[in-house]
Every structure is written in structure tokens, then in C-alpha cells.
Amino acid sequence: ASKQGGRNCTTFFTTEMGDAAIARDKIEAALSHAVLAEEFILHYQPRLDIKSGKIVGAEGLVRWLHPERGMVMPDVFIPICEETGLIDELGRIVLEIGCTQAIAWHQAGLDLDVSLNVSPRQFSDPGFVTTLQDLAAKPGFPHGRIELEITETVLIGEHNQIAEKLRAITAIGYRIAIDDFGTGYSNLSYISRFPLTCLKIDRSFIDQLPASGPIVQLILTLGQQIGATVVSEGVETQEQLDWLTDNNCGEAQGYLITRPLAVGDFERFVQTFAPSGQLGNDDY
Numbered sequence: 001a002s003k004q005g006g007r008n009c010t011t012f013f014t015t016e017m018g019d020a021a022i023a024r025d026k027i028e029a030a031l032s033h034a035v036l037a038e039e040f041i042l043h044y045q046p047r048l049d050i051k052s053g054k055i056v057g058a059e060g061l062v063r064w065l066h067p068e069r070g071m072v073m074p075d076v077f078i079p080i081c082e083e084t085g086l087i088d089e090l091g092r093i094v095l096e097i098g099c100t101q102a103i104a105w106h107q108a109g110l111d112l113d114v115s116l117n118v119s120p121r122q123f124s125d126p127g128f129v130t131t132l133q134d135l136a137a138k139p140g141f142p143h144g145r146i147e148l149e150i151t152e153t154v155l156i157g158e159h160n161q162i163a164e165k166l167r168a169i170t171a172i173g174y175r176i177a178i179d180d181f182g183t184g185y186s187n188l189s190y191i192s193r194f195p196l197t198c199l200k201i202d203r204s205f206i207d208q209l210p211a212s213g214p215i216v217q218l219i220l221t222l223g224q225q226i227g228a229t230v231v232s233e234g235v236e237t238q239e240q241l242d243w244l245t246d247n248n249c250g251e252a253q254g255y256l257i258t259r260p261l262a263v264g265d266f267e268r269f270v271q272t273f274a275p276s277g278q279l280g281n282d283d284y
């Protein structure tokens with residue numbers, strides 16, 4: 001119950017402290033310590049290639065393992081890290097964990113793409129590209145297999161400058177995905193100007209299928225036009241997956257396949273995953 005976990009953690013922090021502002025200060029102090037102590041891990045949620053029925057990748061999602069409070073979900077602490085600037089350091093830790101994991105899977109013969117979330121402030125940090133360069137220099141770094149998920153918020157600003165940064169990042173060997181696609185307010189003209197390889201349709205649209213069908217179809221067409229994979233996030237029901245299969249969506253991610261899993265559980269999941277007659281399409 002990862003979303004539920006997130007809510008519980010929020011109320012746990014706030015009710016115990018009596019006041020949200022105080023709780024925030026406490027979380028902030030605990031977070032600076034946590035960054036130093038590296039109390040963070042990634043859980044992984046598989047990405048299903050709809051046509052082949054195979055797991056082709058995983059999104060790394062950060063969790064804070066608080067020594068007393070247990071697992072804290074990112075919705076509780078990422079916004080605070082963004083505001084305080086702790087995100088630069090946390091972001092580096094996440095990229096380091098994710099890249100190290102991707103190298104290990106690659107060397108073990110597991111054919112998986114790994115996607116990692118990058119927050120707006122982290123992206124605009126002048127040291128960001130250098131961090132990516134250092135990671136790409138690690139032995140066994142799987143060039144082209146690591147995807148950075150950015151939101152449309154990142155793309156608001158001077159387009160030439162952003163395009164230049166994105167090109168530098170892709171030249172090093174990373175791919176770029178737009179996360180929560182369709183929920184931002186940025187000028188859509190970036191779509192054809194930036195080197196994007198993936199659009200992740202926001203869960204809110206998948207949630208409203210089939211009513212939201214026209215929008216989802218529009219995004220699928222857009223993805224096809226620019227040669228980007230389209231991933232539907234938050235797929236929870238077989239009906240949603242069937243709709244996406246019928247409409248040629250590339251990949252699906254969501255609780256229907258599985259919730260995000262700790263690394264050991266994720267590896268077991270991938271090794272034993274065989275789409276049932278239910279999950280996946282008839283050609284399989």
C-alpha cells in the first residue's frame with residue numbers, strides 16, 4: 001500500500017508533532033541527517049512491453065528508511081528537499097544507486113532499462129551534467145539504457161538553453177522521458193524541439209479511461225510522430241490494459257502488473273513473470 005503508506009507517514013509526522021509547520025521543521029532536520037547517513041533506497045516498478053508481454057524496464061522510486069519511523073514515501077520529503085536544496089545531494093544519491101543497480105543487472109544479463117526521476121531544481125543545478133558524466137564513466141555503464149524522467153515544469157524557461165542541456169545529457173548516453181505528461185502547463189512546441197525518447201501518460205488520464213480516450217489517443221499519436229515510446233502509468237485494471245492494447249500503447253506500468261518492489265522482490269518478480277491469459281495480449 002505505497003500510496004496509503006505515504007498518507008500514513010504524513011499524518012504520523014503531523015499528528016505527533018501537533019502542528020504541520022513544526023512537523024516540517026522536524027522532517028527537514030531529520031532529512032539533512034538522512035542525506036548524510038544515506039538512509040535512502042530505491043524500490044523498482046516494472047514496465048511492461050504490451051505487445052511482447054515482457055518486462056523491459058523499471059522505474060526507480062526513492063524511499064526514506066527512517067531509523068525509527070520506518071519507510072517514508074517520496075511525496076512527504078521530495079517537496080521539502082526541493083525547497084531546501086537538499087535535492088541536489090539526494091538526487092545524486094538516487095542517481096548513484098540507480099546507475100549502480102542498472103550496471104549490476106546489465107552484468108547479470110538482465111535486459112532492463114532503468115528510469116530515474118529528476119526534479120526541476122536538480123535539473124537546473126549547474127553540476128547536474130557533471131554528475132551524469134561521472135556516473136557514465138563507471139565501468140559497465142549501460143549506455144542508452146538509463147532514462148531520466150523529467151516533468152514539463154523542467155521545460156519552462158529559455159528553450160535554447162534547455163535544449164542545449166538536454167542534448168548534452170543525451171550525448172553522454174542517457175535518454176529523456178517526460179513524466180506525468182499532459183498535466184503541465186508548458187508550451188507544447190518543445191515536443192518537437194527537444195530530444196525526447198519517451199512520454200509517460202499521467203495516471204489521471206488512465207484512471208478516467210475510456211472517457212479520456214481521445215486525450216490518450218492524442219498522446220499516442222504525438223509519441224509516434226516524434227518517435228518516442230509511450231508509457232501509460234497507473235494502470236490498475238485489466239479493462240485499462242485492454243484499452244491500451246487495442247490502441248497500440250507501447251508500455252504499461254501500474255498496480256495491475258505490480259506495486260513498486262524492493263530490489264530482491266523485484267528480481268524475483270521479473271524472473272518468474274509470465275503474463276497470464278489475462279495480462280498481456282492474445283499474440284503472446
Ligand code: C2E
Binds near residue numbers: 003
Ligand atoms: P511518479 O514519478 O509519477 O511515480 C509514480 C508514482 O505512482 C509512484 O509513487 C508509484 O508508486 C505510483 N503508482 C504506480 N502505479 C500506480 C497505480 O497503479 N496506481 C496508483 N494509485 N499509483 C501508482 P511514489 O513512489 O510514491 O512516488 C511519488 C512521486 O515522487 C513520483 O511520481 C515522483 O514524482 C517522486 N519521486 C519518487 N522517487 C523520486 C526520486 O528519486 N527523485 C525525485 N526527484 N522524485 C521522486
Ligand code: MG
Binds near residue numbers: 059117179
Ligand atoms: Mg516518474
Ligand code: MG
Binds near residue numbers: 180200
Ligand atoms: Mg509519473
Ligand code: MG
Binds near residue numbers: 180
Ligand atoms: Mg506522478
